[in-house]
Amino acid sequence: MHYLSTLFAGLLFGTGLIMSGMANPRKVQNFLDIFGTWDPSLAFVMGGAILVTAPGFWFVQKRPAPFFYDMFHLPTRKDVDARLVTGAALFGIGWGLGGLCPGPALTSxxxxxxxxxxxxxxxxxxxxxxxxxxxxSLKALNT
Structure with missing residues (x-):
């Protein structure tokens, strides 16, 4: 059941990306081009996604374990370091320039x-x- 639920979640996510236009690099770039050909429609997509996901996330987090797995796999680190900031900046710059990030790219x-x-x-x-x-750095953590 774990694999079926994972497949369903992936198909639902990919369908949402295609239908919302987030898999279209031009649409993403136009959303980020505030002083040019700005297209605010993706803000509504993101807002709608948050409104749908937040209650479900809250409900699932109240459970001792996920429905189809034995435990939650959540990040344990809470600190913000240079590696995280650098990675986030590179991700954002790449997404802005190319109009794609991993999810929409694989969906496309x-x-x-x-x-x-x-x-x-x-x-x-x-x-x-x-x-x-x-x-x-991972080897240094294990020694």
Missing amino acids: LPFATPGVLIFVPTMLVGMTLAKFAALP
């Missing part, structure tokens, strides 16, 4: 648009490089 793969076909492999290379760059 079946459409095989040239931008997505360049973005996804580049993203995977970047994720791999980031993983290897983090290895020394």
Whole structure:
């Protein structure tokens, strides 16, 4: 049941990204272009997503465990460090310039648009490089 619920959640998320336009790089870039061709419609998408998700998240967090898994997997760190700020800044800059982030990019793969076909492999290379760059600090934590 765990795999079916994960598949359903992924399909629902991907469908929402496609239907809302968040998988369209132009729409995302126009949302961020406040002084140019600004399109505020994604603000309503995000607001609607928060209104739908917040009560569900609150309800699930009151449970001792998720419905189809034995425990919650939530971040334990609460501090804000340079690595987090740098990563968030790079993510935001990349999203603003390219109009894509990992979720919408993977959702857009079946459409095989040239931008997505360049973005996804580049993203995977970047994720791999980031993983290897983090290895020394992870090893230091374990010693």
